[in-house]
Structures are given as C-alpha cells and as structure tokens.
Amino acid sequence: MGKIFRIGIIGSGGIAGEHVRAYKRIEDVEIVGVSDILPGRADEFIKRWDLQQAKGFDDHRQMLEMELDGVSICTPNVAHYQTTIDSLRAGKHVMLEKPMSVTLEQAVEMVQVSKQTGKMLNIGFQPRYDPNMSLIKDLVQKGQLGKVYYVETGGGRRRGMPGGTFIRQDIAGAGAMADIGCYSLDLALNTLGYPKPLTVSAYTSNYFGTNPKYHPEAARFDVEDFGVAIVRFENDLVLNFKTSWAMHMDTLGATMFLGTDAGMKVLPGSKGPWGGVWDGNVGAVSIFHDIQGHHTESIIPLIDHKLSVFEEKIKDFVRALREGGPAPIPGEQILRNQAILDGILRSSETKREVEIHIPDIG
C-alpha cells in the first residue's frame, strides 16, 4: 500500500467516536493521536475504540508535535478557535466540527491562518453528502426555478434540548441557532451557491431552556432555544429561517424556494423525530409550475440510498488529503454562515435589523 494518512483527534467526547468509526473504515488512514483536556480521557477513548497505534495527550499542542497529516477537531464550540489555529500553524490540515466558531472575528482569523499556512480548513456539515440534498441543489443551480427570490427553511425539535457544554453562551457561542440552525443555513446557502448576506433581523427566546419544568439545568441555561431570522442577500434574495430545540409544535414547516419560473417544496422525511430538512432528512420534493396556464405540481423522484452521510464527510476529507486539497467544505465559504449567526445574536439583542460585514480576507 502507498502512503498512510496519520490522523489526530482533538476532543474525545461523543462526536469524536463517530469520526473514529468513519476513519476506521478507510484503509489508508491510521489514528495515531488523541487529545482531551480532561486528564486520562484520551487514554480511555483510545482503549474504548481499540486504537492500538494511538498515543493519548492531555494537551493538544503536545499531540501537534507529532507527524500528522490531519486532525479532527471535536471539542465544544468555544475551543474550536484555538485548537484550529494551533493545528494549522503546526502544519496540519483540519477537519473541524460545526459550528465553525463562537465569534465572527475568530472565524475570520481561522480562515486567514488557513490561507497563510496553505493548510485546509474543512467544516463538517455532513447533510451535504445526502444525495437528495445534491438533487435539490442541482435543481436550483440548473435553473429549474428561474431566479430564486425567497427561501424559507428551518425546523428543529419539539423537545430536544441538549445540556452540558451546549447551553452556555461562553462555551457554545449560541444555542439552537448555532447548534442546528447552522445546518439549515448551510442547506439554503449551499443550494443557492453561498450568496453574500447583507442584513439580518432576528428574534430569539429561551422560554423552555430556562424553565425547570422543561430543563434540568435551567439555572445555567443562557442561550436561545428558539430563533427566527429574516436575512437579506445580494441580488434581491431573502431567507426566512427558524430553528427550535423545544416548542409546542410538531414542525416548523416545509422548506421552500420561490423562483420566477417555478417553486420547490421540500418536506422532511420520517427518519427521526426532528421535524426538519436541516439534517438531510428529505421526505418529498415537488416543483410547482405552470404548464400552458395549468397550475402543475411535479413530484421529483427521490434518490434511494444507504449512504452514511457522516462516513461520506470523513471520506471526502481524506480524499482531499490524498489529492492535496482543496477543502471540500472550505472555512472561507462557511464564514458567511458564521456571519449570519453573528448578525442574529446582535439583532436579537438590539431588537433591530443589523448589517453584516465580512472583512475582505484577500
């Protein structure tokens, strides 16, 4: 066999296990290091996942002294920034979990350092790898709808609030909007070719998270459990998106794209209880158009597949390592996603529409 790609894992909690499960299925990959800030946790992880070639570390900077081709960053959101910067500066390509960062300034610097070092910064939005997500994008990109001027998407959970590191602003950055809202944003923006956002007007609340009747950690809950935002983009396009971790409702509705020639409706599927298309759960796609004056609905056949989208995202990162880049889901693109999240927090705090400025990275 040719080259073996040496991978390190930073943060050995829940999602790191999914990274390892996927890496283990790839022949030319070896996990050679695991680091976790909690002493002994990396070693436990190595044992649990039977990573015989791996060495455990309590400090990711020590692990980064090893010869590594890439790292998977699976820490809580607050640590994404420093671990990414350290990894890129140590010459390692990065597979970073979503959301990209806690603040827009951090995301900007992360992209700058990726450019300076020439190392990939790849963000882990696995729903993109669902063939039906590609189908939706293809319909829009090939012009089936004409010019798209309005998109509505979102979704979330009737009851599904996380705890621990996800419910503190100082650790997670934001709540439902950052945790699962970033997927809805990626669904809409990726389908449209990542247009440039200009302004956002948002509302967020946390009536469920701060109520001990609904959340056992209500006293420390200080992020949003619900949010809605109107985002304006260049070229006369507007997005209406909403997200919930908890609500008295089954779903926040269909995803729709309104265009000058046709409209597209995407209904969530029955996989899982989450009531949204945001996690790649596509149930039905139909196009509304006129044929000789008749209002017509065309049902688009879905692609039947057995792919694990998580496995696909890891496989694609390794493919990019083999080919020397570019990053399949580049940080530079996701900067726009992060800028919208930043605008949502500012707008909901000031109760006003706010402008979105993304510094020119060059």
Ligand SMILES: NC(=O)c1ccc[n+]([C@@H]2O[C@H](COP(=O)([O-])OP(=O)(O)OC[C@H]3O[C@@H](n4cnc5c(N)ncnc54)[C@H](O)[C@@H]3O)[C@@H](O)[C@H]2O)c1
């Ligand atoms: N893509 C997905 O489907 C998906 C699903 C769940 C979580 N996530 C994302 O993955 C990230 C981690 O989530 P999780 O559920 O695994 O959290 P977790 O709390 O289970 O695990 C995080 C681990 O990181 C460790 N850690 C914290 N700071 C560190 C640092 N500076 N260096 C090294 N280790 C550090 C913690 O001790 C913990 O073991 C979050 O950003 C989350 O949004 C993605």
